[in-house]
Amino acid sequence: MHAHDHHEHEGADLTRAAQTTLEKAGEQWTAMRESVFSALAQFDKPASAYDIAEAVSDREGRRVAANSVYRILDLFVNSNLARRVESENAYIANAHPDCLHDCIFLVCDKCGQTTHLDDDAITNEVRSAAKSAGFSPVRPVIEVRGKCADCD
Structure with a gap:
């Protein structure tokens, strides 16, 4: 990552x-x-x-x-x-407001806990795919729904 x-x-x-x-x-x-x-x-x-x-x-x-x-x-x-x-x-x-980048959220469907990940490689790929499709991305929204480790 x-x-x-x-x-x-x-x-x-x-x-x-x-x-x-x-x-x-x-x-x-x-x-x-x-x-x-x-x-x-x-x-x-x-x-x-x-x-x-x-x-x-x-x-x-x-x-x-x-x-x-x-x-x-x-x-x-x-x-x-x-x-x-x-x-x-x-x-x-945002726990780091002095740093600008896209976020990925992991949202637990059971307890609602939301974990914030930063992975510029993934979000840059999403932006690149959007541009390749003729789309001008402003802000990728990436959310993964599932269960956190405490609820699994």
């Missing part, structure tokens, strides 16, 4: 890396964006916008609309701070 090496951030270091990445992209790191990112990073499985809105609402003691969270999540995905797990319509925080 041609894995991509990078530094994975955690906790406060992840939040700082996300803030730095967003600001380098010319965007502001607002209190609401920080709240949404912090909530997203707390989930150990992909979280929906509704899950995140509920977590932020509980933390802040006021109702936060899922529509507002969706807009922020779209910004996060476009800025590499979060990844969307398409088959779950859910999101995970």
